[in-house]
Amino acid sequence: MADTTGKPQATGAATDTNPAPRKSSWRYIGPGIVVAATGVGAGDLVATLIAGSHFGYTLLWAAVLGCLVKISLAEAAGRWHLSTGRTLFDGWASLGRWTTYFFVVYAVVWGFVYGAAAMSSSALPLQALFPDVMDFEWWGIACGLAGLAFVWFNKYAVFEKVMTVLVGVMFVVTVSLAIRVTPNLPDLLAGLLPVLPDEKDSVLNTLGLIGGVGGTITLAAYGYWVNAKGWTDTGWMKVMRLDNRVAYLTTGVFVVAMLVVGAELLHAADIALAGGDKGLVQLGDILAAEYGTATARFFLIGFFATSFTSLIGVWHGVSLMFADFVARYRQRAAARGEEVASGARERSWPFRAYLLWLTFPPIVLLFQGQPFRLVIVYGVLGAAFMPFLALTLIWLLNSDRTPAEWRNGRLSNGMLAAAGLLFLVLCVKQVWDQPWSDFF
Numbered sequence: 001m002a003d004t005t006g007k008p009q010a011t012g013a014a015t016d017t018n019p020a021p022r023k024s025s026w027r028y029i030g031p032g033i034v035v036a037a038t039g040v041g042a043g044d045l046v047a048t049l050i051a052g053s054h055f056g057y058t059l060l061w062a063a064v065l066g067c068l069v070k071i072s073l074a075e076a077a078g079r080w081h082l083s084t085g086r087t088l089f090d091g092w093a094s095l096g097r098w099t100t101y102f103f104v105v106y107a108v109v110w111g112f113v114y115g116a117a118a119m120s121s122s123a124l125p126l127q128a129l130f131p132d133v134m135d136f137e138w139w140g141i142a143c144g145l146a147g148l149a150f151v152w153f154n155k156y157a158v159f160e161k162v163m164t165v166l167v168g169v170m171f172v173v174t175v176s177l178a179i180r181v182t183p184n185l186p187d188l189l190a191g192l193l194p195v196l197p198d199e200k201d202s203v204l205n206t207l208g209l210i211g212g213v214g215g216t217i218t219l220a221a222y223g224y225w226v227n228a229k230g231w232t233d234t235g236w237m238k239v240m241r242l243d244n245r246v247a248y249l250t251t252g253v254f255v256v257a258m259l260v261v262g263a264e265l266l267h268a269a270d271i272a273l274a275g276g277d278k279g280l281v282q283l284g285d286i287l288a289a290e291y292g293t294a295t296a297r298f299f300l301i302g303f304f305a306t307s308f309t310s311l312i313g314v315w316h317g318v319s320l321m322f323a324d325f326v327a328r329y330r331q332r333a334a335a336r337g338e339e340v341a342s343g344a345r346e347r348s349w350p351f352r353a354y355l356l357w358l359t360f361p362p363i364v365l366l367f368q369g370q371p372f373r374l375v376i377v378y379g380v381l382g383a384a385f386m387p388f389l390a391l392t393l394i395w396l397l398n399s400d401r402t403p404a405e406w407r408n409g410r411l412s413n414g415m416l417a418a419a420g421l422l423f424l425v426l427c428v429k430q431v432w433d434q435p436w437s438d439f440f
Helices: 031-039 041-053 062-086 088-094 097-127 137-154 157-181 185-190 202-211 216-226 234-267 278-292 293-333 337-341 349-359 363-368 372-397 410-431
Strands: none
Touching: 031 062, 031 157, 031 216, 031 234, 031 293, 031 372, 041 062, 041 202, 041 234, 041 278, 041 293, 062 088, 062 202, 062 216, 062 234, 062 372, 062 410, 088 097, 088 216, 088 293, 088 372, 097 137, 097 278, 097 293, 097 349, 097 363, 097 372, 137 157, 137 293, 137 349, 137 363, 157 216, 157 234, 157 293, 202 410, 216 234, 216 293, 216 337, 216 372, 234 278, 278 293, 293 337, 293 349, 372 410
8 A cells, every 4th residue: 555655554544442552551462472472382491491401501691682583573573564554474475476385385284293292292291290180192182172172262362361371370480480499690690691601512502592482483473463462553563562572571581580490400410301391391300309299280380381372372373374374365465464353364264274283183193103204394394484584574674565664774684684594594403403314
């Protein structure tokens, strides 16, 4: 849309029922809580715990930097939605068909494997809490079905409220544990200095920690949650930016708290933690031995909240993106933020079809293990998504697709370029580390 000067204009206008505020306010925040809850999964907590157990507080600065990088990415996605009135997939589609092909393959393969991973991650703490109720696989199925039913029958407003409650549980658990193990404040502050550990591959380990803090495709989903909240035009820009900062401040608290636990509980005692989500079950056993069963159960409740928020967050956010993709493909017209705000996407058959895809086919993987070749493709696609997101946002937000006043400035371009380079390096490493000789 253009005015008489030819300048592109945002199309989403504030309505009388949902007027844009004159200034930002804490009472409006919501999508940021959702993206923080979804982005911080069990894998992020394990990675931070292991970093703390290996290096103490040395890489605290890297965890904080990771939050700043994700702030820039989520802010850019939200700014695109609000300044143009168009969805992110609509922006990608304007860059060429290759973006559509990438997204479709990513959504199908990634969703299939992630569905099993999310159900497994949610099942682990439940099985640890209630070992005699049912087998691990059935706990996973129960979590998947619960997520399906919750997202299927509820709109964004209810979804956000439940996510906020679960984030509160995560916050109380992680901060309480960090206080319980008694952080060494001088060492904690010293960890803010950018120092690399004196070990082999320390640079790549550090980059991995920066890149792994809170979110992959959920960063792209942030703009959709902004629209689902009812924010559709530039009048909400200040609110969105405050909301986004709250999101990664919250993420930063989780990450710092778990790094403190890793540094004080594991590093000091020279305890090695297993990789993957099972590392958190192992941490529960360590907490039980050190502080008693009640503390261990308290932690496992937080572990479940962390895993289940990621599950329902992806069930909702990525299904919303998939529904937007199908709508644009069928209509051959621009996809608008107002359509997401109306709730029509959440009631559409593509939204629910993708929900079913995330839930039922992955159940097979719970019983049979993850097929080797599929896992390799999943790993490569997952590694490629973040550089794809960073570089396409740079492209979109420096072109005439975005109104001039909302295009990237130097800081935003610098942060997005740094993010793109970081994730490109991690993508190459991920591809390099895959056992390709066994693939063929």
